[in-house]
Amino acid sequence: MKKIVLTGARGALGTSLRPALAGLADTLLSTDIQDAPDDLAPNETYVRADLARMDEVAPLLEGADVVVHFGARVDEAPFEELLGPNYIGAYNIWEAAHRHGLRRVVYASSIHAVGLCETASGIDTREPHRPDTFYGLAKCFAEDLGRMYWEKRGLEAVCLRILSCTPKPENLRALGTWLSHRDMVHLVERAVLAPTVGFTVAYGVSNNDRAPVSNHTVPFLGYRPQDNAEEYAAEIEAAAPEADPQDMGYTRLGGPFAKVRLGEGAVSLIKAMGKG
Incomplete structure (x- = not known):
């Protein structure tokens, strides 16, 4: 490829993705609302930009083949605070991709697009939206945007419903939901490189014995995760209290x-779960 654009390049996942994406194209253009990192690849450029500003976003996509859209506010918050980065930002990316004739958008969606589904229900990628927060609702909006731009304008999209992407699983829930950084990079590479995808939804989850979701409908992506949270099960279970069957x-x-x-942050609760 000639050019890949990565948004959210200063986030934890974006930082892990940058070296791999730089190896897939002649040029990687990384962007975030923060200042540039100090470890740019030889073929990587960096532009600070606000996703909510079309005049800042659109020029970045000129000449690109694919945009990997990982930029967003990553927590629940009042709708008004998410509107710019998560809702308008998604529209700006898809519209700019259409204007510049890109082939594909790879989007960091989230399990929170279906977050109120029961963990034990065994869903796959065809599950209807059931968002748990305004944050999850933004993921539904972007997924529907991606489907519409594919069906009306022929712009391909792969929406990756990421579960719990951390260096290692941190609590009982993560024994099912963990996505290792290695598997995350592999998943994004496959979403970029798969020959044709149309509009595709896939779950970002490692090869966990206890995974609560299934990617059996999308084998054509070629995603073959290698890591398994079960490796950490004994350590986590020994330190954690018994799970409350009434705890959502x-x-x-x-x-x-x-x-x-609705509107209240949830990341602090995730950290608390990691302590027991």
């Missing part, structure tokens, strides 16, 4: 996002 943090796919009030 465990009984719903969204975990803590499923139990917080």
Whole structure:
């Protein structure tokens, strides 16, 4: 490829993705609302930009083949605070991609698009939206945007419903939901390189014995995760209290996002779960 654009390049996942994406194209253009990192690849350029500003976003996509859209505010918050980065930002990316004739958008969606589904229900990629928060609703909006731009304008999209992407699983819930950074990079590479995808939804989850979701409908992506949270099960189970069967943090796919009030942050609850 001639050019890939990565948004959210300063986030934890974006930082892991940058070296791999730089190896897939002549040029990687990375962007975020923060200042540039100090470890740019030889073929990587960096532009600071606000996703909510079309005049800042659109020029970045000129000449690109694919945009990997990982930029967003990553927590629940009042709708008004998410509107710019998560809702308008998604529209700006898809519209700019259409204007510049890109082939594909690879989007960091989230399990929170279906976060109120029961953990034990065994869903696959065909599950209807059931968001748990305004944050999850933004993921539904972007997925529907991606389907519409494919069906009306022929712009391909792969929406990756990422579960719990951390260096290692941190709590009981993550024994099912963990996505290792290695598997995350592999998943994004396959979403970029698969020959044809149309509009595709896939779950970002490692090869966990206890995975609560299935990618059996999308084998054509070629995603073959290698890591398994079961490796950490004995250590996590020994340190954790018994899970409450009435706790929506465990009984719903969204975990803590499923139990917080709309507009209230959930990341702090995730950290608390990691302590026991």
